[in-house]
Amino acid sequence: MSVGGPTVLARLARGGLAAIDWTAGALIVLAMATMTTVVAVQVGLRYGLNQSLDWADEVSRLAFVWAVFLAIPLGVKRGSHVGMELLTGWLPGSARRGLFRGVALLAMALMVVVAWQAAILARDQWDEPMSTLDVSVGLFMLPLAIGAVHSVLHLLAGLVSGEPGRAVTAVE
Amino acid sequence: MSTIILATFLVAALLGMPLAFALGFSALVALPFGGIDLNVLPQRMLHSINAFPLMAIPLFMLAGELMVRGGLAERLIEVANAFIGRIAGGLAQVTMLAGAGMASVSGAAVADASALATVLVRELSKVYGVGFSAAIVAAAANLAPIIPPSNAMIVYAYMAGSSVSVAGLFMAGVVPGLVLTVGMMAIIYVMAKWRGYPLTGEPVSGGRILRELWRSWTILLMPVVVIGGIVAGAFTATEGAAVAVVYALLVGLLVTRRLKFKDLPECLLNAAVTTAIVGALIAFASAVTFLVTIDLLPARLAAAVRALTSDPLMFNLLVAALLFVVGMFMESNAAYIMLVPLFHPIALAYGLDPLHFGFLFVFNLVLGMLTPPVGVVLFVVCSIANVTMGQIMRHLWPFVAFGFGLLALCIYWPPLVTGLPRALGY
Numbered sequence: 001m002s003v004g005g006p007t008v009l010a011r012l013a014r015g016g017l018a019a020i021d022w023t024a025g026a027l028i029v030l031a032m033a034t035m036t037t038v039v040a041v042q043v044g045l046r047y048g049l050n051q052s053l054d055w056a057d058e059v060s061r062l063a064f065v066w067a068v069f070l071a072i073p074l075g076v077k078r079g080s081h082v083g084m085e086l087l088t089g090w091l092p093g094s095a096r097r098g099l100f101r102g103v104a105l106l107a108m109a110l111m112v113v114v115a116w117q118a119a120i121l122a123r124d125q126w127d128e129p130m131s132t133l134d135v136s137v138g139l140f141m142l143p144l145a146i147g148a149v150h151s152v153l154h155l156l157a158g159l160v161s162g163e164p165g166r167a168v169t170a171v172e
Numbered sequence: 173m174s175t176i177i178l179a180t181f182l183v184a185a186l187l188g189m190p191l192a193f194a195l196g197f198s199a200l201v202a203l204p205f206g207g208i209d210l211n212v213l214p215q216r217m218l219h220s221i222n223a224f225p226l227m228a229i230p231l232f233m234l235a236g237e238l239m240v241r242g243g244l245a246e247r248l249i250e251v252a253n254a255f256i257g258r259i260a261g262g263l264a265q266v267t268m269l270a271g272a273g274m275a276s277v278s279g280a281a282v283a284d285a286s287a288l289a290t291v292l293v294r295e296l297s298k299v300y301g302v303g304f305s306a307a308i309v310a311a312a313a314n315l316a317p318i319i320p321p322s323n324a325m326i327v328y329a330y331m332a333g334s335s336v337s338v339a340g341l342f343m344a345g346v347v348p349g350l351v352l353t354v355g356m357m358a359i360i361y362v363m364a365k366w367r368g369y370p371l372t373g374e375p376v377s378g379g380r381i382l383r384e385l386w387r388s389w390t391i392l393l394m395p396v397v398v399i400g401g402i403v404a405g406a407f408t409a410t411e412g413a414a415v416a417v418v419y420a421l422l423v424g425l426l427v428t429r430r431l432k433f434k435d436l437p438e439c440l441l442n443a444a445v446t447t448a449i450v451g452a453l454i455a456f457a458s459a460v461t462f463l464v465t466i467d468l469l470p471a472r473l474a475a476a477v478r479a480l481t482s483d484p485l486m487f488n489l490l491v492a493a494l495l496f497v498v499g500m501f502m503e504s505n506a507a508y509i510m511l512v513p514l515f516h517p518i519a520l521a522y523g524l525d526p527l528h529f530g531f532l533f534v535f536n537l538v539l540g541m542l543t544p545p546v547g548v549v550l551f552v553v554c555s556i557a558n559v560t561m562g563q564i565m566r567h568l569w570p571f572v573a574f575g576f577g578l579l580a581l582c583i584y585w586p587p588l589v590t591g592l593p594r595a596l597g598y
Contacts, residue, residue: 103189113200114213
């Protein structure tokens with residue numbers, strides 16, 4: 001019931017989200033390093049030792065899928081996902097913030113559905129092994145569920161603050 | 173169902189929802205109308221991303237990051253400087269040549285724009301003023317998706333399916349990319365003479381050229397190894413991208429010695445986040461593509477276009493006009509992902525060469541990155557050079573006009589595009 005209650009709560013929420021971001025970042029770095037190493041080693045083995053790794057394709061794709069789906073929420077955090085600003089650019093500050101909150105709410109609804117459905121699919125596939133490794137094929141679907149939940153958290157943070165991050169990033 | 177998807181997407185996008193989420197949201201709204209289970213959404217998303225060819229995108233992004241951190245970009249600029257010497261618009265010519273050099277190892281215009289603007293804009297501005305300097309950097313960076321390797325071409329080939337080879341599309345970009353580079357250097361020469369810009373640099377000397385070539389031969393060999401390997405069939409585009417990463421890593425660590433191991437996590441993370449932006453677009457758009465396909469939209473669109481004209485050239489011109497408008501308002505990756513599955517099959521039905529059509533499609537949208545109001549390369553250069561879009565456009569329009577002129581030439585004279593890939597057996 002203290003006056004500082006909400007501030008403490010907000011600080012805790014921010015700290016928690018930062019910890020999740022750090023963990024996601026570490027997993028992404030690991031996934032990217034794995035993907036790069038496996039593909040490069042596969043080329044090296046083919047030309048150096050005339051051999052190949054059976055599991056290289058599947059493992060590198062798994063690492064790629066993890067890297068992409070875990071990085072989507074970090075794109076939300078940085079405000080890197082490209083959008084049109086034709087209408088929003090003309091609006092005054094308060095109306096723009098209101099519109100951003102509404103859009104964030106719709107995006108949250110989308111990501112909640114994605115997380116929910118991806119989690120169900122991952123659970124349903126959990127007993128099914130990959131074709132080259134004796135690990136669950138559900139590991140392909142899992143990062144989509146995790147990334148969607150993480151995205152919801154960042155969209156919620158944006159909803160509360162009313163301010164999207166801003167950056168210009170693309171891969172053309 | 174297609175109408176619901178289109179209407180929802182347009183409203184959500186206009187309200188400022190990021191395009192990837194707007195695509196996903198429109199699919200989510202349409203699913204119940206088609207009586208389709210919600211689990212189609214994650215299924216299509218995973219299916220589209222779980223693809224070996226797409227891995228070339230983060231790997232080429234990573235190679236670009238390592239090049240910039242490793243000081244390879246500065247070395248390329250020094251080599252270009254030695255070749256250009258003391259001619260009209262010298263430093264601007266160096267920027268264009270360095271842009272072409274970077275384009276031959278990096279596949280992303282935004283990464284190149286960021287690197288060139290950071291390194292060169294201040295020096296360029298002292299001689300030419302900030303507007304012209306920013307325009308030159310933007311035009312030079314925009315060579316990246318045209319000269320191979322090209323992330324835009326990888327996305328196009330992936331969305332188009334088996335009828336387009338990534339290596340073939342890479343080769344289709346070589347001759348137009350070189351013509352564009354030389355043409356833009358000629359424009360710089362004329363503008364510099366016309367405006368009386370002072371001469372910069374030192375006269376060309378054989379000794380200096382040899383010295384710079386010797387100092388940077390490992391960097392100059394990189395596109396030969398990577399692109400040469402892909403074209404020769406020694407490795408796929410994805411494997412070539414991994415080779416580029418290892419190559420850039422070794423050069424940065426051992427040759428330029430500017431790269432440190434502690435830089436690597438940030439490079440890996442940046443490459444992943446940048447890839448995730450196009451990854452999100454591809455993932456959500458694949459759900460939309462699935463829904464409009466079962467709604468027979470591509471077939472209906474094909475019938476409507478064929479009713480309009482049976483002339484392949486006219487079809488090409490109609491698509492070019494559409495992409496010109498789309499390129500002005502839509503981010504290009506979103507455009508590839510939404511429009512390639514619709515128009516590529518129609519182009520095949522018209523008997524158009526898939527490499528020719530694919531290159532024209534990419535080139536048109538790449539030029540769109542230099543046209544306001546939505547020009548992503550312009551955004552990057554404006555923010556780094558601290559100029560307005562209007563300031564850049566006053567100097568950039570001759571380069572954009574030349575680009576569209578070259579596009580028209582490529583439409584009317586296909587061998588300019590297809591000659592090299594056909595000669596190489598694609």
